[in-house]
Amino acid sequence: MKIRKCVGCGEILQSDDENKLGYIPYEKLLHASDAICKRCFRLKNYNELPDEKDEKKNYLIELKEIINTVDLVMPIFDVIDLESSMTTEILDLIEGKNIIAILNKVDLLPKSMPMTDISSWFKEIINGENVFPLDICMVSSKKSFGIKGIIKKIYNLSNKKDIKVLVLGVSNVGKSSVLNKLLGKEKLTVSKFSGTTKKATKNLVKFKEKNIYFYDTAGLIPDGRLSELLPKNKADKLVFAKEIRNTKFNIKKDQILMFSNLMYMKSNENIELDIFVSPKVKLHLTNMDKYKDLIDRVDLFNILDKEELDTYFDNNEFVEENIVLEKGYDLSISGLGFIKQIRGKFDVNMIYPKSVKIKERISIDRNNRKKIDMEEELLW
Template identity: 30%
Template sequence: MTEEQLHCIGCGAAIQSEDQAQPGYTPQAAIKKGLESGQLYCQRCFRLRHYNEVTDVNITDKDFLRLLDNIGNTDSLIVNVVDIFDFNGSLIPGLQRFVGDNPIILVGNKEDLLPKSLKRSKLQDWMRQEANKQGLYPEAVILTSAKKGFAIERLLRLIDKYRQGRDVQVVGVTNVGKSTLINRIIKQRIGIQNLITTSRFPGTTLDRIEIPFGDGKNMIDTPGIIHKGQMAHYLTGKALKLATPQKEIKPKVYQLNGEQTLFLGALARFDFISGPKGVTVYVDNNLMIHRTKMANADNFYTKHAGELLQPPNQEDMAAFPPLKRFEFTVSEKTDIVFAGLGWITVKPGAKVAAWAPENVDVVVRRAMI
């Protein structure tokens, strides 16, 4: 086997030892050790797995999309993984043109982060409706937790039911837990743990990774599609840790008066303009929430973003996009959703404004709880 035929088992990149800035770079000595051990990882994956250190590589959004372009020409079952804490932010724009006529299973991952009071059946119905609006008509919708192992066997049964001897293409935008989910499946089926490189950082999988089913067909982990509407693309590792929920979210209730503001770190802003008192905030339990008067909010943000208001910290604020304002008046109990961050539930008759980084989605939906 030549060096050009070798691939990293963590991210799928072709192994090479010439250019450190390109995907798959691995020193010759490490290639030899990897072949001897049967665990060949590129240098980027090795550092990420052992030191949580991310090395940038020269791979563009177009490169990711090119790698997915041929899915519609295959005869495959498509498993589309989305983050149910960031459903709208993790839908793949234009997925239907990638999928073609192939059947789809829609997997809502990170179920363990949602409050127990949220009705799962209601969420699944909503997911199906939102998918239909995007032109996607999944054969099945299922909620899972790759991290906790919840409903993995149920997902495998669905895959067996609908793949009918075909390959399975696992697709999703970055940071939805796609590779973690595949690692869980591999562990439960063949007992190998943490084969594929995973992290909070977008773009960990760089090329397709094939896992044999044993019948001549494969489960294929495709690269995560870059979605600029995701909050994760504007945050460094430390900020991601503070903004991305790791445990079940504990709701926080605020009895806001009119013309009051909540800052969600420096990542987002919520203005309660008028309406019935009482809003409920669903974000990471460790994310700092600061309350102030709306009249002073602009100056407060300018003065304190990156210091009192974190994340991001002051150093990272220089590259953080300005906040864009969206105003809503609601007629029913409604969730104001900040893509990748969480949501705030308001009562009927509330007039509010939500601020998020440019390109990050703010959407409204009927309250889930």
Template identity: 30%
Template sequence: MAEHNLRCSGCGIQVQTEKPEELGYAPEAALKRDPLLCQRCFRIKHYNEMSSVTPDQDEFLKILSGIGSTDALIVHIVDLFDFEGSLIGGLHRFVGSNPVVLVVNKIDLLPKAINTNRILNWVQRMAKENGLKTAEIVLCSAKKNIGFDRVVEAVARLRKDKDVYVVGATNVGKSTLINRLIRDYSDLESELTVSPYPGTTLDLVQIPLDDGRFIIDTPGIVYKHRLTELIDKKDMQTLLPDKPIKPAVYQLNEQQTLYFGALARFDFVQGARQSFTCYISNAVPIHRTKLERADELYATHKGEMLAPPHKDRLELLPPLVKHAFRIPKGSLSDILISGLGWIAINSDAGAQVVVHAPKGVKVAVRSSLI
């Protein structure tokens, strides 16, 4: 039962006091708190604890489908570290003719010497390939406040007395970005609940602007093809980098294998000796072995030497399945494992490779980002 249509200031869900196992629950005593937080957001905020209650995927799509009938500016936030995995496929079907600002977050995770113009050009190409028409693309880091002034400027210039809908997949930094807007451009004292776990924002959260319009935070879309949605919450901090990646370069002969904990495996099956650069969280250990020993190594050491996930959480991960790729000569490519990172193939000599990833996780070849 809802309590007089009270809403949680963290996630936006309607508060109820009768069913602790369902979303929006808060004890009676909590209704007197300002800001009002549901039990789930209270635990995230104060104890870094995540409830097992998850929102319904259909509700996410229902909310998005209503945006096209409004006159609004759409801010679509994606995670540069998982660009393809966090991009909303077919966004144009939801937003209609409304303009889209593509905010590419977590630029701070790339090595510091990277040319940002090259990254911007790459994002423009990838957006076009995915059928996404953008009014503007902005690279930023909400966490480090890099490029945030350009996001604010683009929103101010393009919204023209419109509401602003902020959309994105789970865990791309959406709430962090909006919290900066709250602190800098709104009189609201409360902040959205920010956690390292998927699905933090559960309903529309409206943030009033000075002109009577709103910034509207929508729930994050849960994409099961991202590894971050499949692993246990205890392994999330290991998988998600929180500082610039230190690329790990491996010179491999054919018939050699790299394991990324027990999360994924990369086999260099055939090709001239060449280097491969791994862009993954530096907290995830990489182990090299011979291809002929790879199956035995996994069977013997998964969850122990090959971790995360650790043994007590290994059964939560779907079984690894094979994805075979032939990289043609003259092609500089990346192989993306959604939610984990990517492996750059540095040579244009061509290669035959196989990636083993948990069933359902997106694995794809793309043009080289770096």
């Protein structure tokens, strides 16, 4: 029998052992044209969790084998959780390559942020990592915004009739969703859980007289994401799949802002902030005395149950870090969201799991923020 691969994850299909990867009932293996394995079927239809994670070593080995055989590399980044999607491994792989950088989920940002500002901000950050894309595409895989532009740019950037494009990115950046939009159908398995694609898959898009082959690879599970510290069936509550909530807070000195009961920050100055997190993360403003009573309230925050919360605190070492930001910079919390300063001095103490990556970054609307500050100074 001819070897067939799952169109969802790329595993070789087999009907001999239901407990091994690539299993599909024999009848479907014989007759289904776009067959998917049992694992992908359960993921796609029931969001049933996979039992295993891709090992970073195997992922990088596979990428290195493919990357030198393609014409273009198409890394996909998450505009909301940019720092965790811009890992050292991916940056090292794409440095010096011909790349089209994709910035996904731009629809989740407030409409007050112009696309020109977002593009300039992203270009400044990625150039600072010594990566210089041939072009940048800002897209929304959910709303199909910018998808057609990707094909046109690939078409214009290569003179070849057959163009090979390697697609890569960390888990949960929407890689499979972007590819499904490019392919014009739901061919790849899309899930909110990490590690869905298991093997490299090749997919063809015909555009005018050219054949564009997209090579999809497993999503790298990055270090430093808060979401990775939660049970798999709860981690999706931190993923920005449909929307992100931005909430303004006027925080007084010594007040505590809780990010559910996962971490918190104490303000050392009066400050106004805009917090961007998943709608399922409850933001609660309180003081230190009340915080101690609230931290165990699973009924109030509704993310982890009591046993999961105890495990979360037992398994993670918490640190306290004083963070002071200059105006024009935001604070990114990997796997959770980001904090934008509006007014006042950003001087806070963050209490968070030590393994979580927290990083300051240039604000998307830094130039606009400077203009507003200058206008306010003139008024005074």
